[in-house]
Amino acid sequence: MDTPTNRLNLNQLEIAIRLNRADIARDKIFLEGRRWKKNELDEFLHTMILNDQNEFVQLMIDQGFNFEEFLSVHRLEKLYTDCLHNGGSKTELFQQMWERRRIYKMDWVMLRDIGKILKDLIGDFYEPLYLSSFFQKQVVEVDKEELSEGESRSELLSSASSES
Numbered sequence: 001m002d003t004p005t006n007r008l009n010l011n012q013l014e015i016a017i018r019l020n021r022a023d024i025a026r027d028k029i030f031l032e033g034r035r036w037k038k039n040e041l042d043e044f045l046h047t048m049i050l051n052d053q054n055e056f057v058q059l060m061i062d063q064g065f066n067f068e069e070f071l072s073v074h075r076l077e078k079l080y081t082d083c084l085h086n087g088g089s090k091t092e093l094f095q096q097m098w099e100r101r102r103i104y105k106m107d108w109v110m111l112r113d114i115g116k117i118l119k120d121l122i123g124d125f126y127e128p129l130y131l132s133s134f135f136q137k138q139v140v141e142v143d144k145e146e147l148s149e150g151e152s153r154s155e156l157l158s159s160a161s162s163e164s
Contacts, residue, residue, distance in 0.1 A: 009029055009034070010040075012025075012028065012029050013025060013029050013041075013044060014044070016028075016029065017044060017047060017048060017051075017053065017056060020051075020053060020055075020056075022053070022055035022056045022058075022059050023055075025056065025059060026059055030059065030063050038069075039069075041060070041065065042070055042075075045057070045060055045065065045070060046075070046078070046079065046082075048060070049079060050079065050082055050083060050086065073111065073138075073139055076111065077108065077109055077110060077111060080109040080111075080114060081107065081108050081109040084098060084109055085107070094117070097117045097120060097121075098113055098117060101113055101116040101117050101120060103116075111130040111135075111139070112130055112131060112136075114128070114130050115128035115129070115130030115131035116128075116131070118130070119131065
């Protein structure tokens with residue numbers, strides 16, 4: 001249920017993130033006993049990670065945020081994609097390597113691309129998780145689940161490109 005207090009807390013959290021004031025969020029927003037709805041803070045955490053707001057990420061950890069639910073294959077690919085397109089000069093090397101190693105000519109960063117970049121950087125003696133057959137099977141299973149839920153990878157990809 002979306003209450004005025006809940007909306008106020010979310011608005012205050014958004015302002016605290018924009019001002020990079022984790023101390024205010026800790027003292028005024030994340031009060032003891034406050035319950036957040038499932039997935040209610042996902043976009044906020046996404047922003048915190050992209051903006052390298054480590055104090056906020058630590059605050060989320062301290063609050064018991066469930067990172068296992070948050071970090072799906074889709075979410076991780078979205079983080080890499082957003083980082084690539086919004087990172088400016090600090091992601092220049094990543095951008096150059098991704099342009100060279102990406103599998104498909106689209107704007108969406110796939111975990112296989114990241115695996116290939118890691119392998120280029122570290123060398124052949126290292127086998128990145130994202131390139132393992134075990135991981136690839138898991139990605140296929142996630143895609144099947146998404147298809148059964150009515151949202152395919154291609155729909156996810158097209159929505160991600162339109163967000164950029």
